[in-house]
Amino acid sequence: MKKTDVVIIGAGPVGLFAVHQLGIKGLKAVVIDNLDKAGGQCIELYPDKPIYDIPAVSECTGEELTKNLLEQIKPFNTEFFYNERVDEVKQDKDNWIVKTNKNNEFTAPNIIIAGGVGSFEPRKLLVKDSEKYEGKSLFYSVKNKDEFKNKNISIFGGGDSALDWTLELSKFSKITLIHRRSDFRGAPHTLAEIKKLEDEGKISIKTPCQLDSIIGEKNIESISIKFEDGKIEKIKTDTILSFFGLVMKLGPIAEWGLNMNKKTIEVNSKNFETNKKGIFAAGDICYYPGKLKLILSGFHEVALASVECFKRARPNEKYRFEFTTSSKNIQDRLGKK
Amino acid sequence: MPKIIYKDNHGNSKTIEVDNGLTVMEGAIQNDIPGIDADCGGSMACATCHVYVEEKWLNKLLKAEEAEVDMIDMAYEPKKNSRLSCQLIVSDELDGLIVTTPEKQS
Numbered sequence: 001m002k003k004t005d006v007v008i009i010g011a012g013p014v015g016l017f018a019v020h021q022l023g024i025k026g027l028k029a030v031v032i033d034n035l036d037k038a039g040g041q042c043i044e045l046y047p048d049k050p051i052y053d054i055p056a057v058s059e060c061t062g063e064e065l066t067k068n069l070l071e072q073i074k075p076f077n078t079e080f081f082y083n084e085r086v087d088e089v090k091q092d093k094d095n096w097i098v099k100t101n102k103n104n105e106f107t108a109p110n111i112i113i114a115g116g117v118g119s120f121e122p123r124k125l126l127v128k129d130s131e132k133y134e135g136k137s138l139f140y141s142v143k144n145k146d147e148f149k150n151k152n153i154s155i156f157g158g159g160d161s162a163l164d165w166t167l168e169l170s171k172f173s174k175i176t177l178i179h180r181r182s183d184f185r186g187a188p189h190t191l192a193e194i195k196k197l198e199d200e201g202k203i204s205i206k207t208p209c210q211l212d213s214i215i216g217e218k219n220i221e222s223i224s225i226k227f228e229d230g231k232i233e234k235i236k237t238d239t240i241l242s243f244f245g246l247v248m249k250l251g252p253i254a255e256w257g258l259n260m261n262k263k264t265i266e267v268n269s270k271n272f273e274t275n276k277k278g279i280f281a282a283g284d285i286c287y288y289p290g291k292l293k294l295i296l297s298g299f300h301e302v303a304l305a306s307v308e309c310f311k312r313a314r315p316n317e318k319y320r321f322e323f324t325t326s327s328k329n330i331q332d333r334l335g336k337k
Numbered sequence: 338m339p340k341i342i343y344k345d346n347h348g349n350s351k352t353i354e355v356d357n358g359l360t361v362m363e364g365a366i367q368n369d370i371p372g373i374d375a376d377c378g379g380s381m382a383c384a385t386c387h388v389y390v391e392e393k394w395l396n397k398l399l400k401a402e403e404a405e406v407d408m409i410d411m412a413y414e415p416k417k418n419s420r421l422s423c424q425l426i427v428s429d430e431l432d433g434l435i436v437t438t439p440e441k442q443s
Contacts, residue, residue: 045382117376117383123411123443158410180415185407210414228417245411247443248376248383263376284378293378 004030005313006110007098009086009253012040014283014298015114016069021306023076024322024330027313030106031078032098034085034119039066041116041284042295044246055296065295075335085119089256089279094312096278110309112302113265113274113281118250125156125242127211137220138240148173152236154223156211157243158184165241166203167193175203176235178225182207206233214240253285261287271308272301278312280305339432343370346440355427361436362386362422372438379423381405385442386422387412391435398425413439 006022008015011033022029035044042051042062050059060068081104088099089111098106122140124130130138142148142165151173155166158179163186166177177194184191197203212226215234223237250263259266259275264287267273272280272288282305283298291297310319324330331337338354341364355364365373365386374385381404390398395418401409405424409415422436 041377041382045377046380126413126441159407180410181406183406185403185410245384247385 001097001105001107002030004028004106004108006030006112006309007032007086007096007106007108008112008114009033009098010040010114010116010283010285011035011038011080011082012114012116012283013042013065013069013295014302015040015112016066016073017299018112018114018282018302018306019073019076019078020069021303022309023073023078024324024333025306025310025319026329026333027306027310029076029078029112030081030108032081032084032086032100032104032106034083034121036082038070038080038082039063042066044120051295053294053296075333085251087252091276094278109278109312111279112305112309113253113279113285114283114298114302115253115281115285117248117263117284118253119248120246121249122242123244123247125211125240125244127213129214133214133216133220133240137216137238138214138242140242142169142241145169148239148241151239152176153239153241154178154235154237155241155243159243159245160186160190161243162241163190163194165243167197169241170197170203173239176206176237177203178206178209178211180208180210206235209233264291267301270304272305273308280308339427339429339434341427341431342433342435343372344435344437345372346438350435357428359427360423361388361425361427361434364427365422370438372442373422374442375423381408381421381423384408384412384421387415387442388420388422388425388436388438389416390418390420390425391437392418394431394434397430397434413441413443 005027006029008018008029008031011031019029047063084100084102087101090097095107095109096111148169149172153173154176155162156178166175198205209225209227212224215222222234224232224234226232265281267281267286267288269288272282282301284293340352341355342350342352344350353368362375376385377383405421409419
């Protein structure tokens with residue numbers, strides 16, 4: 001079990017800035033995120049879209065913002081746990097025990113939940129029996145492409161993932177690419193390659209249609225797709241790959257006994273603590289009267305929460321407010337001379 | 338104030354007065370209309386405010402931009418009359434607009 005001052009759930013911009021605000025106060029944190037990298041919604045939803053309301057930054061992309069925040073917290077050598085979801089939070093006297101789905105355990109007097117709208121998970125197919133095949137012959141990502149050799153694969157989706165995997169897997173499997181529209185969205189070069197493969201008869205493209213049903217017993221044997229005009233077609237399939245992006249799921253957070261307001265967590269606006277002492281929520285996931293879902297609001301929220309975190313983590317020390325421009329302590333912590 | 342009619346997939350409907358300039362999504366969220374989640378808060382990033390627009394209203398709406406159409410690909414059971422309600426801005430011309438929420442959002 002790892003001991004730390006604060007467990008931060010969520011590596012989005014607000015979770016990252018929490019590391020900074022805690023770090024300059026001399027507190028150690030670990031960060032846990034269900035995605036494979038930092039950035040949260042900024043990276044997953046709009047890496048290339050401009051953001052215009054970060055104070056003193058007239059324009060930056062989600063990716064740049066994330067990169068800059070990571071740079072800003074470098075001096076604190078924070079440990080990140082990616083691809084992990086916090087499943088359980090339990091009280092142990094004045095501490096909290098946090099358990100992830102990979103069985104990592106942490107103990108800390110404070111938790112900051114900066115989880116945005118919850119964890120990102122692949123959007124699943126909703127036809128009957130689809131869960132039954134999940135992980136066996138229905139997949140939402142390709143981890144090891146060797147497992148996709150010499151198969152009849154039906155790929156769903158019209159974006160980059162669907163197109164890229166169609167190109168890659170068509171080298172050694174029979175691919176049917178299925179999309180609800182006749183337009184695909186991808187780099188011109190990719191689109192040209194797809195067209196070429198179709199013209200050469202190496203892949204089959206079905207549009208505009210959607211999955212109607214999966215036919216099989218233990219394994220998938222075929223699928224039927226429904227065209228816009230109502231026509232149904234059966235396609236021999238042993239593997240389905242579905243690329244419909246990610247959805248945000250609140251997940252286990254709802255079960256930790258926190259006061260909720262729809263899908264958000266109620267906090268006070270003094271230190272952003274929830275109804276549980278030592279558990280804070282900041283950023284899009286928190287709710288208080290007047291709450292705005294802005295990145296800058298999240299920054300403010302973790303700055304205030306970090307003060308209360310200090311008091312809980314260092315009960316015998318007096319908290320002293322300091323400016324980064326003039327505090328020798330802070331500058332030491334930032335590695336500045 | 339323009340009236341927007343929100344129908345669920347069982348045909349129950351609610352008529353709400355929505356201020357000009359708000360989106361059809363905001364009108365729903367502010368009035369607790371079930372069936373519109375709007376997880377991303379209107380940044381066209383999640384497709385959980387997906388609605389079906391009554392046929393006769395379709396050409397009165399501004400055409401969906403590419404990014405919206407791409408996002409609708411991700412929605413639950415998209416159809417020809419699918420739109421993201423966060424992209425539909427309420428105006429006097431849309432007084433009486435009828436939208437139907439899908440069976441589920443994700």
